[in-house]
Amino acid sequence: MTTDExxxxxxxxxxxxxxxxxxxxxxxxxxxxxGAPPLPFPWRRFALGVVAxxxxxxxxxxxxxxxxxxxxxxxxxLAPLAAVAPELGYAAIxxxxxxxxxxxxxxxxxx
Amino acid sequence: xxxxxVDAADAARVLAGDPDAFEGIVxxxxxxxxxxxxxxxxxxxxxxxxxxxAFVKAFRSLGTFRGEAxxxxxxxxxxxxxxxxxxxxDGPPLLSLDLAKVFGAAASPLQGLQERDQAEAxxxxxLTLPARYRDALxxxxxxxxxxxxxxxxxxxxxxxxxxxxHRGRELVRRxxxxxxxxxxxxxxxxxx
Numbered sequence: 001m002t003t004d005e006x007x008x009x010x011x012x013x014x015x016x017x018x019x020x021x022x023x024x025x026x027x028x029x030x031x032x033x034x035g036a037p038p039l040p041f042p043w044r045r046f047a048l049g050v051v052a053x054x055x056x057x058x059x060x061x062x063x064x065x066x067x068x069x070x071x072x073x074x075x076x077x078l079a080p081l082a083a084v085a086p087e088l089g090y091a092a093i094x095x096x097x098x099x100x101x102x103x104x105x106x107x108x109x110x111x
Numbered sequence: 112x113x114x115x116x117v118d119a120a121d122a123a124r125v126l127a128g129d130p131d132a133f134e135g136i137v138x139x140x141x142x143x144x145x146x147x148x149x150x151x152x153x154x155x156x157x158x159x160x161x162x163x164x165a166f167v168k169a170f171r172s173l174g175t176f177r178g179e180a181x182x183x184x185x186x187x188x189x190x191x192x193x194x195x196x197x198x199x200x201d202g203p204p205l206l207s208l209d210l211a212k213v214f215g216a217a218a219s220p221l222q223g224l225q226e227r228d229q230a231e232a233x234x235x236x237x238l239t240l241p242a243r244y245r246d247a248l249x250x251x252x253x254x255x256x257x258x259x260x261x262x263x264x265x266x267x268x269x270x271x272x273x274x275x276x277h278r279g280r281e282l283v284r285r286x287x288x289x290x291x292x293x294x295x296x297x298x299x300x301x302x303x
Contacts, residue, residue, distance in 0.1 A: 001284060001287045001288060002284070006233055006283050009230045010233070011255075016149045022141055022145065023137050025159075026137045029166075033167050033170060033171065
């Protein structure tokens with residue numbers, strides 16, 4: 001079969017007549033759609049998110065010194081790596097943090 | 112008043128708060144949208160369902176029709192996006208390319224029927240292509256080979272569409288070459 005024959009076949013598709021109740025069905029769906037109230041903005045979730053962000057910011061500020069000590073302890077196993085190449089240590093920490101950030105929304109969405 | 116003006120007038124009435132005015136648009140464009148959907152799925156019930164979804168989306172989006180493109184292009188573009196999304200969500204239609212399975216094992220003794228079967232197999236082969244080639248071929252032939260209108264409806268450049276059409280036709284040709292007319296020939300030989 002040549003592409004010209006394919007061209008001819010695809011150009012001559014027979015038409016299909018919609019069924020008699022099609023217009024009615026579409027208009028019923030349109031009226032249903034027009035009558036449906038618009039989706040309300042999720043103010044409750046938005047407020048919870050704002051409060052959570054604020055809480056994390058305050059907690060981060062207050063627990064800063066302890067956190068840095070904790071992070072230093074966490075980074076201890078990477079010390080030999082950092083001694084060889086400091087960039088690799090930073091890259092490893094960035095990778096772990098990125099993975100945690102990527103997983104967090106999924107955990108929240110599941111919850 | 113030409114068709115485009117009538118559509119624009121109906122759209123304005125809908126936007127002014129008269130949803131019943133949309134019926135005129137549905138009546139004028141129902142055959143076009145159902146036929147386009149049919150080419151994407153080759154199933155009448157699914158085609159009407161997809162076309163209905165496209166009309167509802169068009170109804171919701173009437174405010175975005177600014178008259179810069181023709182109403183038909185705007186509506187076709189919404190329909191194409193709706194049908195693509197539906198196929199992405201539901202998966203491609205389950206269609207056989209084996210003529211013996213599609214049209215029954217017994218071969219038709221009539222040349223006309225054989226040609227019709229072959230044509231149907233070619234149209235089904237289009238649906239087995241990767242989405243970009245499938246969409247390009249369906250929309251281009253649906254738009255009566257109007258390259259500019261097809262490219263606008265698909266939201267791609269004309270050059271890109273040309274390349275996709277070339278590649279798509281070639282893929283269809285290869286797939287149709289792999290179709291087994293032997294099954295039909297064998298059936299015909301057994302029948303004689």
